[in-house]
Amino acid sequence: MEPRGGRFRRRDGPKGEQEERHSGKGNAETHRAPDLVQWSQHMEAVKTQLLEQAQGQLTELLDRVMWEAVQSYPQQGRPLPSTPLDSLSRLVLEFELLIFSFGQLPLALVTWVPMFLSTLLVPYQALRLWARPGPRGVAWALRAGLGCSLLAAHAAVLCALPVHVAVAQQLPPASRCVLVFEQVRLLMKSYSFLREAVPGTLRARGGKGTQAPSFSSYLYFLFCPTLIYRETYPRTPNVRWNYVAKNFAQALGCVLYACFILGRLCIPVFANMSREPFSTRALVLSILHATLPGIFMLLLIFFAFLHCWLNAFAEMLRFGDRMFYRDWWNSTSFSNYYRTWNVVVHDWLYSYVYQDGLWLLGGRARGAAMLGVFLVSAVVHEYIFCFVLGFFYPVMLMLFLVFGGLLNFTMHDQHTGPAWNVLMWTFLFLGQGIQVSLYCQEWYARQHCPLPQVRHYNSCPAPHPTGHIPFQKASPFLFPNSTAMVRHQGLAWG
Numbered sequence: 001m002e003p004r005g006g007r008f009r010r011r012d013g014p015k016g017e018q019e020e021r022h023s024g025k026g027n028a029e030t031h032r033a034p035d036l037v038q039w040s041q042h043m044e045a046v047k048t049q050l051l052e053q054a055q056g057q058l059t060e061l062l063d064r065v066m067w068e069a070v071q072s073y074p075q076q077g078r079p080l081p082s083t084p085l086d087s088l089s090r091l092v093l094e095f096e097l098l099i100f101s102f103g104q105l106p107l108a109l110v111t112w113v114p115m116f117l118s119t120l121l122v123p124y125q126a127l128r129l130w131a132r133p134g135p136r137g138v139a140w141a142l143r144a145g146l147g148c149s150l151l152a153a154h155a156a157v158l159c160a161l162p163v164h165v166a167v168a169q170q171l172p173p174a175s176r177c178v179l180v181f182e183q184v185r186l187l188m189k190s191y192s193f194l195r196e197a198v199p200g201t202l203r204a205r206g207g208k209g210t211q212a213p214s215f216s217s218y219l220y221f222l223f224c225p226t227l228i229y230r231e232t233y234p235r236t237p238n239v240r241w242n243y244v245a246k247n248f249a250q251a252l253g254c255v256l257y258a259c260f261i262l263g264r265l266c267i268p269v270f271a272n273m274s275r276e277p278f279s280t281r282a283l284v285l286s287i288l289h290a291t292l293p294g295i296f297m298l299l300l301i302f303f304a305f306l307h308c309w310l311n312a313f314a315e316m317l318r319f320g321d322r323m324f325y326r327d328w329w330n331s332t333s334f335s336n337y338y339r340t341w342n343v344v345v346h347d348w349l350y351s352y353v354y355q356d357g358l359w360l361l362g363g364r365a366r367g368a369a370m371l372g373v374f375l376v377s378a379v380v381h382e383y384i385f386c387f388v389l390g391f392f393y394p395v396m397l398m399l400f401l402v403f404g405g406l407l408n409f410t411m412h413d414q415h416t417g418p419a420w421n422v423l424m425w426t427f428l429f430l431g432q433g434i435q436v437s438l439y440c441q442e443w444y445a446r447q448h449c450p451l452p453q454v455r456h457y458n459s460c461p462a463p464h465p466t467g468h469i470p471f472q473k474a475s476p477f478l479f480p481n482s483t484a485m486v487r488h489q490g491l492a493w494g
Contacts, residue, residue: 097267098259101174108175111165112182115158116222119186122154123193124218131201131212151194158187166387173388180387184380188227188348193218195352196229224319225310227348234320247312254304258297265293270440275448287433290440294432306342332420334407334427349373367409374405385439391446395438399431 126147132140162179165171171179201212213231221229269289276282302325310324326340339346353376357369378401385396407427411420 095259097263098256101172101259103172103175104169105175105178107165107169108171108178111162111179115161115182115186118154118157119190120219120222122150123190124215126150127194127197127201127212130198154190155187158183158190163387166390173390176388176390180384184384185227186222189222189229191352192227192348193221193229220317223313224317225313225324225344226319226321227344228351236315236318236320239318240315244312244315247308247315251304251308251312254300254308258300258304261293261296261300265296266290266436266440270437270444273441273444283437286441287430287437289433290436291429291433294436295429297436298428298432302341306344310344330421331424332416332418333411333413334404334424335412337424338404338408345377349377370408371405374401374408378404389439389443391442393439393442395435399434403431 129143129147129150132143162183166176166179197213217231218229220233224233226233269286273282273286306325311322313319314322323343325343328337328340331337331340350373353373354369357372358366361368378397381400382394382397386392411424
């Protein structure tokens with residue numbers, strides 16, 4: 001028999017437990033109410049903090065965009081456009097890039113005058129010194145030595161003068177382009193004149209060759225659109241001045257269209273790319289984006305120079321041989337493409353590099369002579385890019401010498417058919433995209449952080465109004481002397 005207390009507790013147990021459960025639930029609700037208030041206050045604080053951070057980042061981004069827009073403005077003191085939305089909605093051709101590119105053009109033309117006078121007088125006078133009749137003795141040796149000294153001075157003037165003017169006066173790219181094209185053209189014409197005239201002149205001293213060429217034929221050769229010297233050329237009966245004007249107008253239109261392509265398709269993409277962190281995906285996308293403007297630039301250069309410019313001068317001089325190019329666009333091999341793209345330069349390389357090299361090698365080793373042609377052409381192309389852009393970045397050298405040489409020996413004339421032509425155009429698109437992408441990235445990397453500032457690690461940041469330091473993780477595909485690579489190392493070490 002259980003005690004009364006035990007029965008009382010058992011009878012009242014469930015009811016007591018229910019009362020205790022209700023009392024515990026009430027206490028939990030009482031304690032949970034302050035926790036909910038604190039959590040709501042915490043979420044409000046987090047929301048306020050996130051909004052402040054977003055507002056700060058948005059303000060910084062807008063300040064950066066405004067600062068970059070001001071920095072990209074080429075002329076100081078020029079009033080800003082009052083309605084930027086209108087300028088974005090209309091397709092207006094801006095001339096700021098054209099004016100910047102051809103800045104200091106009169107200085108480049110003045111520099112061209114002594115270069116041309118040296119080419120006009122020195123090679124011809126040296127040839128006359130060697131062509132004077134007389135026995136081979138001390139006097140002839142002195143004349144030969146004097147002629148060689150004049151030619152050495154002429155080569156030094158042509159090589160050093162344009163480089164000094166371009167570096168000392170900080171010429172913009174288009175003005176540098178005028179100087180370097182004339183430098184290379186005059187050097188090639190001087191060599192062709194001496195190479196063609198000297199053997200006949202030296203044989204004429206023994207009564208077997210021809211006399212020295214006339215000065216008028218040499219003067220005509222300096223202006224006619226060919227790099228191979230001949231005493232006479234086929235001539236047309238008259239000059240069609242409307243054809244000359246049309247070709248010059250088309251060349252000018254190509255220059256304007258090239259500026260439009262750079263301003264609309266290249267500058268907006270690559271101007272700020274060096275400020276962003278590097279990624280392989282961004283590099284591949286930039287190359288693919290640059291293929292279209294790259295191939296446009298290639299076609300514009302071809303049409304403006306090899307067709308319009310050379311045909312205009314040929315018409316003015318009544319020059320009859322107008323074979324400046326052949327149907328390179330139908331090529332199914334790169335060997336045929338290199339032969340037909342620029343016939344003027346190809347004839348010079350074939351005559352004075354390939355054939356002379358083959359003669360020096362005893363008529364053997366055609367592959368070595370062909371490799372010498374590629375080496376000379378690649379070095380000259382890279383020199384032109386280095387001169388125009390103002391920095392050495394051997395993208396063109398590698399593409400032309402390594403990949404171009406391999407494609408020349410692998411995609412030879414035995415390959416025919418439309419598929420090989422499509423493959424040739426695919427490689428052209430890809431090569432132009434690589435060149436435009438890498439050269440544009442290096443150009444703007446040097447603009448944002450020049451090399452003298454990289455050497456002082458703490459002085460590299462650009463003068464951004466918010467104090468933000470733009471930083472770019474350097475691409476491992478860039479060459480070791482790249483500004484982007486040096487800047488990345490400098491900032492990482494600093």
